[in-house]
Amino acid sequence: MWTLSGFSDEISPDLQEQATLLDELGLSHLELRSAGDINVLDLDADQLAQAEKVLDAHGLRVSSIGSPIGKISLDEDFDAHLDRARHAVGVAHRFGARYIRVFSFFMRPGSDPDDARDEVLRRMRALADVAEQGGVVMLHENEKQIYGDIPRRCVDVLESVGSPNLRAAWDAANFVQVGVRPFTEAYGALRPHLEYVQIKDAHRADGEVCAAGRGDGEVVQTVRALREDGFDGFFSLEPHLSRAHDLGGFSGPELFTEAWTAFTEILKSEGIEYR
Numbered sequence: 001m002w003t004l005s006g007f008s009d010e011i012s013p014d015l016q017e018q019a020t021l022l023d024e025l026g027l028s029h030l031e032l033r034s035a036g037d038i039n040v041l042d043l044d045a046d047q048l049a050q051a052e053k054v055l056d057a058h059g060l061r062v063s064s065i066g067s068p069i070g071k072i073s074l075d076e077d078f079d080a081h082l083d084r085a086r087h088a089v090g091v092a093h094r095f096g097a098r099y100i101r102v103f104s105f106f107m108r109p110g111s112d113p114d115d116a117r118d119e120v121l122r123r124m125r126a127l128a129d130v131a132e133q134g135g136v137v138m139l140h141e142n143e144k145q146i147y148g149d150i151p152r153r154c155v156d157v158l159e160s161v162g163s164p165n166l167r168a169a170w171d172a173a174n175f176v177q178v179g180v181r182p183f184t185e186a187y188g189a190l191r192p193h194l195e196y197v198q199i200k201d202a203h204r205a206d207g208e209v210c211a212a213g214r215g216d217g218e219v220v221q222t223v224r225a226l227r228e229d230g231f232d233g234f235f236s237l238e239p240h241l242s243r244a245h246d247l248g249g250f251s252g253p254e255l256f257t258e259a260w261t262a263f264t265e266i267l268k269s270e271g272i273e274y275r
Contacts, residue, residue, distance in 0.1 A: 002267070002274045005029035005063035006237035006260070010251040013037045015051055019058040021253050025260050028059070028275060031236045032095060033066030041067055041088055048094060055095070062095040063234045064139065064196065069127065070103030070146070074119055078126075085127055089134035099196060099234075101169055102127055102138045104148040104157050113147050117156070120147040124161050131165035139169035139196045142186075149178050151186040158193040167195035172217030173202035173209050173240070183218035187225060197226070197235045199263050209240040209249075211262035220266060227272055235274075237263065 008018035008030040015035040022030060032040050035051050043051065055062070067088045072081055088100050104120055107113045113120075124140075131138040140148055140157055148154040158168060168190050172182040180186055201215035202208060212219045239259035240249030251259065267274050 002232070002272060003029060003063070003234050004237070004260075004264075004274055005031050005234050006256070007031045007033050007066055007249075008256075009034040009066075010237075010239055010249060011253050011256045015054045017253075019054055019060055021256065022060060023058055025257065026275075027260075029061050029063040029234065030055075031064045031066045031101075031238075032062045032097070039068060040065060040091060041084060048091070052095070062092075062097040063236060064099035064101055065092045065095070065097050066101050068103075069100065069138075070105055070123075070140075071143070073106045073108060074116055074123075075108075078123055082126055082130065085130045086134070089130060089136055092136050093134070098137055100131070100136055100138050101141055102166075103141055103143050104146050104153075106146055113149075113153060116147060121157065121160050124157050124166065125163075128161050128163035128166040132163060136165065137195065138166050140166060141169040141198065142171055142174050144174050144178050149174070150180055151175075151189050154186075155189050155193070158190075168193040169196040169198055170194050170222075171198045171200065171238070172219055172222065173200040173215070176202040176204055176216050177207040179204075181216070181218060183221040183225065187222060191225075191229070194231070196233055197222075197231075198238045199235055199259070200238050200240055211239065211241065211259045213262055213266050219263075220270070223266060223270060223272065227270065235263070 011018045011021050069085050148157045175182040201210050201212045201217040204216040239251040241251040241255035
């Protein structure tokens with residue numbers, strides 16, 4: 001049985017409002033990215049304690065820490081960023097989360113990502129070391145404009161680092177937005193590394209994000225393949241149906257519900273049980 005989660009800060013900045021809608025939709029997990037418009041890694045001790053109280057009151061668990069680790073350029077200070085990654089591990093432990101989302105660093109406009117390979121791999125190896133020491137799994141998301149934005153470079157990061165604590169988070173919409181047909185051109189290469197699925201879709205013509213199954217993200221084909229090969233993990237709604245930016249996106253309650261409905265209708269039509 002597959003487990004649904006979601007970036008609940010797309011519902012509202014207010015964590016209580018997030019939790020209320022998750023209750024209504026029957027979700028037992030969320031991906032914790034921000035509360036009160038503050039990133040989870042920047043919440044102070046009192047704010048973290050309050051977040052725990054809200055989640056506990058609603059019986060909600062955290063599937064992953066939606067961190068911005070790796071969303072800096074290669075000419076920015078990495079030592080401070082590595083300290084932030086260690087803090088992310090502590091936050092994950094506090095909320096009982098096995099996973100932390102990470103990225104493989106922004107490329108400057110006009111630069112060739114392949115020229116940055118050695119430095120990217122050095123940094124990703126350091127992040128994997130932090131994950132190994134902390135007993136968590138970092139999930140590399142194929143964000144656009146980072147080193148690992150296309151299948152070849154995603155696989156390069158995962159195989160070159162070669163750590164069981166660095167795995168892949170699949171984002172079909174991001175692949176569409178960089179001109180990749182997700183299932184046709186990426187699934188086979190990434191499936192051995194795939195541990196977590198983010199649910200959003202996009203139109204190839206203009207990159208506009210849409211609800212699952214309504215764009216060119218080949219969501220249905222991917223779902224079928226995951227069922228056939230026995231995938232058993234999280235599917236995290238990240239709709240971005242109202243607006244998107246470098247550190248996240250927003251949908252609002254109605255559009256978040258629309259995204260949940262679109263994806264669960266796919267699961268029902270395919271005869272897939274979920275919780």
